Amino acid sequence: MSLSLRSAAILGAGLMGRLMAAALAQAGCKVDLFEAGSSEAEGAAARVAAAMLAPLAESAVAPASVVRMGQYALARWPELLEPLAQPVFFQREGTLVLWHRQDTAEATRLARVLANTGTQVPELAPMQSVDAGAIATLEPSLGQRFAQGLFLPGEGQLDNRALLASLLATLERDPRVTLHWQSLRTPSDFSPGKAGQPDWVIDCRGLGARPQWQALRGVRGEVIRVHAPEVSLQRPTRLVHPRYPLYIAPKPGNLFVIGATEIESDDMSPASVRSTLELLSAAYAVHSGFAEARIVEIATQCRPTLPDNLPALRLPQPRVLQINGLYRHGFMIAPAMLDAAMEVLAQGHSPLAKSFGMETQDT
Ligand SMILES: Cc1cc2nc3c(=O)[nH]c(=O)nc-3n(C[C@H](O)[C@H](O)[C@H](O)COP(=O)(O)OP(=O)(O)OC[C@H]3O[C@@H](n4cnc5c(N)ncnc54)[C@H](O)[C@@H]3O)c2cc1C
Structure with missing residues (x-):
C-alpha cells in the first residue's frame, strides 16, 4: 500500500499505537510515538488483557460485524507477527x-x-x-x-506482553522511529501538515482520549x-x-x-x-x-x-485520525482496525472498514 504521508505523530503506545507505529515505519514513514507512561505499557489496557482471539465465543456479547473482524484477524495475526x-x-x-x-x-x-x-x-x-x-x-x-x-x-x-515487548524491540531498532516516553500529548499539541509538523496525527490513547472524545x-x-x-x-x-x-x-x-x-x-x-x-x-x-x-x-x-460498544475510526479534523472503542475485543480486532486505518491514510477512506459495517466518521 503506498502512503501519501511521510511522517506521523502517534499518541499512545498501547496496543493500537504500537501496531500503527510498526506498520507506518515499515511503509517508510517517519514516526514519533508519544506515550504518557513508560515503555512497560503500565497504563495500557493491552498490558492487562488476556488477549484471547475468540470471535465466536465473544459473539455472546458482540455483533456479527465484530465477529467478522475477529475472524479476519485470526488469519492476519501470523503475518503481523512474522517480521517482529x-x-x-x-x-x-x-x-x-x-x-x-x-x-x-x-x-x-x-x-x-x-x-x-x-x-x-x-x-x-x-x-x-x-x-x-x-x-x-x-x-x-x-x-x-x-x-x-x-x-x-x-x-x-x-501472549499480550510478549507482543508489546516485541513491538517495542521492533520500533527501537527502526531508525525511522523516535520513541517519547512520559510524554502526555493531545492532538491539539500538533498542527499536522504545517511546516516542521507531522503530516498526520494518529490518536491511539484509549481511555486517555476521553477529554476530546467524551462519549468514551x-x-x-x-x-x-x-x-x-x-x-x-x-x-x-x-x-x-x-x-x-x-x-x-x-x-x-x-x-x-x-x-x-x-x-x-x-x-x-x-x-x-x-x-x-x-x-x-x-x-x-x-x-x-x-x-x-x-x-x-x-x-x-x-x-x-463507546456507547454502542463498537470500535470506531474518526477524523475529527483534517489529518487527525482517532482509533478507539476497542472495548473487550482489542486484540481480537486490532489487525482489522490496523488495516482499515492504513487504508484511510492511503486513500482517504476504507473499503475494509465498510465491509465490516464500520463507517469512518468525519466530525
Ligand atoms: C481486563 C481486560 C481483559 C481484556 N481481555 C481481552 C481479550 O482477551 N481479548 C481481546 O481481544 N481484548 C481484551 N481486552 C481489551 C484490550 O486490552 C483493549 O481493547 C485494547 O488494549 C485497547 O487498545 P488501545 O491501544 O486502544 O488502548 P490501550 O491498550 O489502553 O493503550 C492506550 C495507551 O495510550 C496511553 N495514553 C493515554 N493517554 C495518553 C496521552 N494523553 N498521551 C500519550 N499517551 C497516552 C496509555 O498510557 C496507553 O499506553 C481486555 C481488556 C481488559 C481491561
Whole structure:
C-alpha cells in the first residue's frame, strides 16, 4: 500500500499505537510515538488483557460485524507477527466452553446465541457439542469433571506482553522511529501538515482520549495471573457464569490469566475481594491444581468503550485520525482496525472498514 504521508505523530503506545507505529515505519514513514507512561505499557489496557482471539465465543456479547473482524484477524495475526524482532506466542487450538450443572440454563442460552452467530457468519468453523469423554480428550487434565461443553475450533490467543515487548524491540531498532516516553500529548499539541509538523496525527490513547472524545467510557476488568506448574491446559477455557464470562487462558511458562470481571465503571482501584474470590474459585472449580498455584499479579484496567460498544475510526479534523472503542475485543480486532486505518491514510477512506459495517466518521 503506498502512503501519501511521510511522517506521523502517534499518541499512545498501547496496543493500537504500537501496531500503527510498526506498520507506518515499515511503509517508510517517519514516526514519533508519544506515550504518557513508560515503555512497560503500565497504563495500557493491552498490558492487562488476556488477549484471547475468540470471535465466536465473544459473539455472546458482540455483533456479527465484530465477529467478522475477529475472524479476519485470526488469519492476519501470523503475518503481523512474522517480521517482529522477537517471537510471540500465538496459537489457534480453539476455545473450550464448560459449565457447572447449576448454570445449564445459561449455557443453553449461550449455545443458542453461538448457533445463531454460526448462521450469520458462515466462515466461522462450526462449534461442536462435547461430552465428558471428548472434553477429557481435548484437555486430559480436566478428566471427567465436566459432563458437557462446547468446543469452538480455530479460535486463538496470543501472549499480550510478549507482543508489546516485541513491538517495542521492533520500533527501537527502526531508525525511522523516535520513541517519547512520559510524554502526555493531545492532538491539539500538533498542527499536522504545517511546516516542521507531522503530516498526520494518529490518536491511539484509549481511555486517555476521553477529554476530546467524551462519549468514551471505561468498563472495568479485574484479572489475576497465576503460576501453576501442576496445571496443564492446551487452550483457553471459558466457564459459563451468570454475571460475566470467566476464562482461564494458559500462557507460556505455566502462567495462567484468569479473568475477567466486567463492571460498568471507570474505577481503576485495586481488585475487590469479591471479584478475587470469584475468579480464583472459578479457576479452582475447573482444575484443583490451581490450589497450589502462586498468585503473580492481581490487576485492574478499564476497557476503552463507546456507547454502542463498537470500535470506531474518526477524523475529527483534517489529518487527525482517532482509533478507539476497542472495548473487550482489542486484540481480537486490532489487525482489522490496523488495516482499515492504513487504508484511510492511503486513500482517504476504507473499503475494509465498510465491509465490516464500520463507517469512518468525519466530525
Ligand atoms: C481486563 C481486560 C481483559 C481484556 N481481555 C481481552 C481479550 O482477551 N481479548 C481481546 O481481544 N481484548 C481484551 N481486552 C481489551 C484490550 O486490552 C483493549 O481493547 C485494547 O488494549 C485497547 O487498545 P488501545 O491501544 O486502544 O488502548 P490501550 O491498550 O489502553 O493503550 C492506550 C495507551 O495510550 C496511553 N495514553 C493515554 N493517554 C495518553 C496521552 N494523553 N498521551 C500519550 N499517551 C497516552 C496509555 O498510557 C496507553 O499506553 C481486555 C481488556 C481488559 C481491561
